[in-house]
Amino acid sequence: MxxxxxxxxxxxxxVSELALGDLFLCVQRRQELxxxxxxxxxxxxxxxxxxxxxxxxxxxxxxxxxxxxxWDLLYITGSSVLVVLPxxxxxxxxxxxLFVNLFIAGVIGxxxxxxxxxxTLLDPSFRQRHRLLVIGSLGIPVLVVAxxxxxxxxxxxxxxxxxxxxxxxxxxxxLECYERKQHxxxxxxxxxxxxxxxxxxxxxxxxxxxxxxxxxxxxxLLLYPDMLKTPIVCYTVSGFFAFAFLLFIxxxxxxxxxxxxxxxxxxxxxxxxxxxxxxxxxxxxRLEIAFQGFxxxxxxxxxxxxxxxxxxxxxxxxxxxxxIPWLSNLGASRLSCFYGLNVACTLGALLLIGVVFRFSGFTxxxxxxxxxLSFLLIHYCHDHVLFTQFGDLAPQAEEAGERH
Numbered sequence: 001m002x003x004x005x006x007x008x009x010x011x012x013x014x015v016s017e018l019a020l021g022d023l024f025l026c027v028q029r030r031q032e033l034x035x036x037x038x039x040x041x042x043x044x045x046x047x048x049x050x051x052x053x054x055x056x057x058x059x060x061x062x063x064x065x066x067x068x069x070x071w072d073l074l075y076i077t078g079s080s081v082l083v084v085l086p087x088x089x090x091x092x093x094x095x096x097x098l099f100v101n102l103f104i105a106g107v108i109g110x111x112x113x114x115x116x117x118x119x120t121l122l123d124p125s126f127r128q129r130h131r132l133l134v135i136g137s138l139g140i141p142v143l144v145v146a147x148x149x150x151x152x153x154x155x156x157x158x159x160x161x162x163x164x165x166x167x168x169x170x171x172x173x174x175l176e177c178y179e180r181k182q183h184x185x186x187x188x189x190x191x192x193x194x195x196x197x198x199x200x201x202x203x204x205x206x207x208x209x210x211x212x213x214x215x216x217x218x219x220x221l222l223l224y225p226d227m228l229k230t231p232i233v234c235y236t237v238s239g240f241f242a243f244a245f246l247l248f249i250x251x252x253x254x255x256x257x258x259x260x261x262x263x264x265x266x267x268x269x270x271x272x273x274x275x276x277x278x279x280x281x282x283x284x285x286r287l288e289i290a291f292q293g294f295x296x297x298x299x300x301x302x303x304x305x306x307x308x309x310x311x312x313x314x315x316x317x318x319x320x321x322x323x324i325p326w327l328s329n330l331g332a333s334r335l336s337c338f339y340g341l342n343v344a345c346t347l348g349a350l351l352l353i354g355v356v357f358r359f360s361g362f363t364x365x366x367x368x369x370x371x372x373l374s375f376l377l378i379h380y381c382h383d384h385v386l387f388t389q390f391g392d393l394a395p396q397a398e399e400a401g402e403r404h
Contacts, residue, residue, distance in 0.1 A: 010172075063181060064264050066174070066393060072264055075304035076174060080271050082300055083279070083293035090289045097285060099217065104292055105372065110346030111339060113307045113379045120382040123319070129384055137381045141374035148362070148370045157223040159373060160215075163291075164202055166380045167298045171272050172198050173387040174301075177394045178265040194269070195253055196244035201273045204238040205280035209287065215391075217288055218365055236353060245273070306364035308339055309392045316395065349375065 089100050120126050120134070123256030139228045172195050179186035179194075209215040210224040211234055248269070255261040275294065282290040295391050312317045349371055357367035386392075 016396075026173060064178070064262060066177060066181065071308075076301060077264070077268050077271055079300045079304075080275060080297050082296045083275055085296055086289045086292040087286070090286070095285070097289060100289055101368075105342075106350065108296055108299040108303070108347055110349060111342035112302040112306075113376055114342045114345040115303055115338075116379045116382050116386070118310065119306065119386060122263060125318075133305075133381065133385060137378045140377045140381065144373045144377065145370055148366050152366065152369075153220055153223055155373070156217050156220045156369070159369075159377070160217060160222055162377065162380055163295070164206075165199070167294055168199050168202065168272075169384065170298060170302065171268065173390075174305075174393075175265050175268060177390055178262055178268070180390055180394045182262050183260075190251060193244060193247045197241070197248045197269065200237065200241040200244055201276035202280060204234070204241050205277065207237045209236045209280070211284065214283055215287065216285070248343055266345050303339065303342075305393065307335060310338075312395065313392065315353060 016213060066076065086100050086104055089103060090097065093099050105178060119132075144155065147158075168201065175194050179191065180369065206215070209221070211229045211231065213224070213229075215222045215224075250262060252266060275297070279290040279294050280287070311318065353364075353367050353371045355369055356362060357364050361366060362370065
């Protein structure tokens with residue numbers, strides 16, 4: 001009897017020790033699991049985490065967003081509110097187009113222009129793959145100076161048309177990246193409809209302005225052939241846009257029925273079309289300022305995209321330039337350095353404008369456009385190549401294409 005009680009006591013003691021040990025291990029394991037989660041929660045909203053987190057679609061399934069829902073809505077579509085900034089400044093400072101142009105150029109327009117060269121002139125792989133483009137583009141400043149001296153009106157006309165195509169090309173590039181993120185290989189007819197809508201959205205009202213000689217940049221009336229100054233041109237351009245837009249609506253309805261609609265892309269399309277009509281509805285001096293608003297949105301988008309593309313390329317190990325990896329490291333401080341360096345280049349250009357104005361005998365307007373267009377048109381030239389490199393922004397689509 002005594003032995004039995006002793007055995008029972010030892011058995012109860014052993015059971016209690018095992019139970020306490022399991023309980024302790026369970027609590028310890030739960031604490032270990034919760035610690036990384038806590039750290040992740042604390043770091044979710046930091047600037048570094050915003051770019052280091054994988055966006056939806058970084059896994060096996062393609063996502064809808066280029067980076068993430070919050071990032072895309074802020075930097076790609078939501079930044080469209082900046083379109084009204086030049087018009088507000090124009091009203092506040094007493095209708096001074098010079099102030100508005102210098103302010104926008106110094107804060108956002110100039111920095112976005114020089115950001116291009118981190119992906120082109122400073123990238124050995126780009127220089128090697130596009131040697132003729134790089135060499136040829138370096139001759140653009142000579143043509144700009146010649147145009148400013150002998151054909152300033154023609155220079156400004158070519159600048160406007162190229163600028164409008166460039167802004168719309170960036171929108172089309174983003175739209176196709178969205179499409180490739182979702183489908184990998186988008187259907188060609190679908191892309192043709194999207195491109196037709198985007199590239200014609202600016203011109204129904206703009207063609208009317210040209211026909212009635214109501215399109216100025218500063219005090220310079222843009223050239224337009226007399227033979228095209230007929231309402232038939234405006235009707236033709238408007239009809240083309242209307243036809244393309246109807247095709248786009250039909251395509252979108254079909255995609256909704258099939259469950260294949262891409263809502264971020266649709267949102268960007270509708271925003272672009274609405275702003276294109278809003279901008280070209282202005283006339284006189286306000287038309288130039290309104291187009292500066294389109295440039296503000298475009299430039300903000302461009303800086304964000306360039307920073308993000310450099311970050312993606314750094315993560316994939318495809319950046320060769322020595323300075324770019326340092327500027328593309330994650331974190332707000334690196335982003336500030338990237339933006340600050342481009343602002344410094346812009347300030348240098350402003351000083352160069354002053355030098356040209358002081359010693360050349362040109363008017364300030366001529367001096368301004370000689371310097372600005374010498375860099376800006378190189379930027380346009382290089383971007384038409386960069387806007388065909390969809391794998392930089394949608395690498396999943398490129399990998400999917402290689403597998404197929």
